[in-house]
Amino acid sequence: xxxxxxxxxxxKFRGVRGPADSERLPPRLSERVDAMDxxxxxxxxxxxxxxxxxxxxxxxxxxxxGIWLISGASTLVGIxxxxxxxxxxxxxxxxxxxxxxMAEFMGISGISxxxxxxxxxxxxxxxxxVGISTVVTGAxxxxxxxxxxxxxxxxxxxxxxxxxEQKYDPRTAAGIVAMAGxxxxxxxxxxxxxxxxxxxxxxxxxLLIAGIVPGALVTLVLSVTIRITVGRHKAVNEDxxxxxxAERLRSLRVAIPFxxxxxxxxxxxxxxxxxxxxxxxxxxxxxxxxxxxxxxxTVPAFKAALVNTCTVTAMIGLIVVCAQVFGxxxxxxxxxxxxxxxxxxxxxxxxxxxAGIVLLYLFLGLFLDLISILILTVPxxxxxxxxxxxxxxxxxVVVILLAEVGIxxxxxxxxVFVVSKISGIPLKDCFAGVVxxxxxxxxxxxxxxxxxxxTLWLPNTMH
Numbered sequence: 001x002x003x004x005x006x007x008x009x010x011x012k013f014r015g016v017r018g019p020a021d022s023e024r025l026p027p028r029l030s031e032r033v034d035a036m037d038x039x040x041x042x043x044x045x046x047x048x049x050x051x052x053x054x055x056x057x058x059x060x061x062x063x064x065x066g067i068w069l070i071s072g073a074s075t076l077v078g079i080x081x082x083x084x085x086x087x088x089x090x091x092x093x094x095x096x097x098x099x100x101x102m103a104e105f106m107g108i109s110g111i112s113x114x115x116x117x118x119x120x121x122x123x124x125x126x127x128x129x130v131g132i133s134t135v136v137t138g139a140x141x142x143x144x145x146x147x148x149x150x151x152x153x154x155x156x157x158x159x160x161x162x163x164x165e166q167k168y169d170p171r172t173a174a175g176i177v178a179m180a181g182x183x184x185x186x187x188x189x190x191x192x193x194x195x196x197x198x199x200x201x202x203x204x205x206x207l208l209i210a211g212i213v214p215g216a217l218v219t220l221v222l223s224v225t226i227r228i229t230v231g232r233h234k235a236v237n238e239d240x241x242x243x244x245x246a247e248r249l250r251s252l253r254v255a256i257p258f259x260x261x262x263x264x265x266x267x268x269x270x271x272x273x274x275x276x277x278x279x280x281x282x283x284x285x286x287x288x289x290x291x292x293x294x295x296x297x298t299v300p301a302f303k304a305a306l307v308n309t310c311t312v313t314a315m316i317g318l319i320v321v322c323a324q325v326f327g328x329x330x331x332x333x334x335x336x337x338x339x340x341x342x343x344x345x346x347x348x349x350x351x352x353x354x355a356g357i358v359l360l361y362l363f364l365g366l367f368l369d370l371i372s373i374l375i376l377t378v379p380x381x382x383x384x385x386x387x388x389x390x391x392x393x394x395x396x397v398v399v400i401l402l403a404e405v406g407i408x409x410x411x412x413x414x415x416v417f418v419v420s421k422i423s424g425i426p427l428k429d430c431f432a433g434v435v436x437x438x439x440x441x442x443x444x445x446x447x448x449x450x451x452x453x454x455t456l457w458l459p460n461t462m463h
Contacts, residue, residue: 038333041066055372056322063326070332079328087324088317091277092197092204097313098280099189102261103150104305105287109296111258115140116158118251128230130166131173132223134159135180139219140255142184143262148192148370148407152181152415156422172230174425175433178415179222179441182404185370186215188266189280191316192370192403196396198320199327199378203393204276205269206459210393212266213458214401217444225440261286270462316371323375330379340383350388354449357381361399365406369414373403393459394452401445408434 045062049055067076119140120133134155141151155177163173185192188208197204265283268274274282291297330336343353364373377399385395407415410431420430448454 037066037069038335040069041329055368055375056319059326059375060322063322063329066329067325067332070329079325083324083328084321087320090198091275092194093317093320095189095194095204095276095280096191096316097309098277098284099191099194100312101305101309102189102265102280102284102287104308105284105291105297106261107150107154108301108305109287109291109294111254111290114254115258116155116162118254120162121248121251126227128226130159130163131168131176131226131230134163134176135183135219135222135226138177138180139183139187139215140258142187142190142215143258143266148181148184148404149414149418151184152178152418153422155180156419160419160423160425168230169433170423170425171429171433173433174416174419174423174430175435175437176222176226177423178408178413178419178430178434179404179437181415181419182407183215183218183222185400185404186211186218186397188212188262188269189283190400192374192400193396194276195316195319195371196374196378196399199323199374200382200392200396202396205272206393206462207396208276209266209270209462210397210455210459211400214397214444214448214455217448217454218401218404218441221440221444222437225436229436257290261290272462319371319375323379326375327379336380336383339380340387343384344387353384353388357384358398358402358445358449361402362405365403365412366409367412368406369412370400370403370407373406374399391452391456394448394455397455398445398448401441401448405438405441405445408438 041062044065045058048058048061053061064076064080067079116133116137119136120130123129123133123136126132137159138151138155141154142148156174160173160177163176164170184190188211190208190211193207193211194204196202197207261283264286265279268279268282269276288297291301361373361377364377368376382392382395385392407413410416413431413434416427416430416434419425420427423430
């Protein structure tokens with residue numbers, strides 16, 4: 001696969017100030033748009049969100065109002081009649097149900113608990129070893145799940161009791177699990193990265209590979225944080241479990257199916273032998289065969305996996321359609337075009353622009369979930385990033401990392417709510433426990449913003 005020759009892939013970070021290449025920007029369809037034609041749809045969107053209307057529906061309604069005001073009813077009818085078909089006809093969209101189905105089958109197999117025990121057998125003697133095992137298991141589980149909430153829920157069931165038995169502070173244990181679950185958003189197969197790729201029309205193969213190094217770095221940073229913070233507490237590190245070499249070697253047998261599945265799916269994508277859709281289909285079939293071989297599959301479980309897959313896929317399909325309607329409004333209004341031209345033509349240093357974007361995403365993460373943030377901001381922010389000569393691959397990974405922070409911060413921190421509900425640890429204690437992990441991840445985000453080549457190195461080696 002020659003990524004450098006693909007129009008939807010920016011091969012390298014081009015520096016802090018790129019040329020004002022108009023081809024990077026979406027065309028402005030209307031040269032004269034009244035300010036009220038923009039203000040009314042935006043106000044409509046805010047009112048709908050305040051009334052707790054689902055974000056996807058809010059965007060579709062606000063976008064429809066905007067299109068009608070700018071270009072009339074005939075244009076609106078034409079867009080509404082063609083948007084569902086054009087947005088859902090994307091071949092890459094098939095990646096989502098296949099990866100979701102793979103995650104469902106791996107959940108049925110019960111591999112998560114076995115993975116935790118296998119990792120604990122190797123790290124149990126380390127100070128903070130159970131917490132580190134939780135983080136590593138979160139990364140491994142993310143490689144077959146792709147869902148942050150599912151990873152947090154699974155880890156809460158299997159690792160919090162182990163940490164409490166080891167005399168961890170409940171706040172610390174809850175914080176470790178909540179943050180460990182977020183790694184699933186980066187490690188392939190990441191539904192979040194796939195969705196960003198669909199919205200931004202960025203190469204999904206390269207996006208998935210781009211998430212590997214940052215995901216590994218998040219795992220490392222969280223493990224070091226646990227080692228530093230938990231390792232100081234003597235009570236936690238007394239009577240650490242001991243495992244013989246025979247037990248450790250036996251534990252590796254559990255990881256073989258997982259490593260094989262992850263290696264095949266990711267390896268096929270990285271080598272260019274298969275597309276993400278083909279790799280996801282192979283992965284879902286492999287996960288199904290694994291449940292058959294270990295005799296964990298049942299007819300009710302099989303039906304539930306199919307129903308859950310269809311439900312998630314239908315939800316994401318609706319979001320994609322509604323996001324495209326709103327995207328038409330953004331393009332027709334010229335807001336993204338004008339904003340990108342204004343920002344690129346200003347004397348504001350690029351580092352200051354990036355700092356503002358980071359702060360904006362951190363703020364939005366306090367109130368909105370990842371999907372809502374993506375469909376609200378990507379149509380506006382991506383032209384700015386492209387006009388500055390920055391790489392959409394790098395931007396996507398940074399946005400997902402910022403969203404990781406958002407899903408563990410109040411008041412919407414979904415992972416924290418899930419962990420609190422499953423573990424019974426008070427919500428305020430769970431939020432207190434994520435402070436140190438959040439600081440560690442924020443420092444990593446700063447490093448990735450300062451040195452984009454960390455993120456882009458691996459996808460730039462793809463064939």
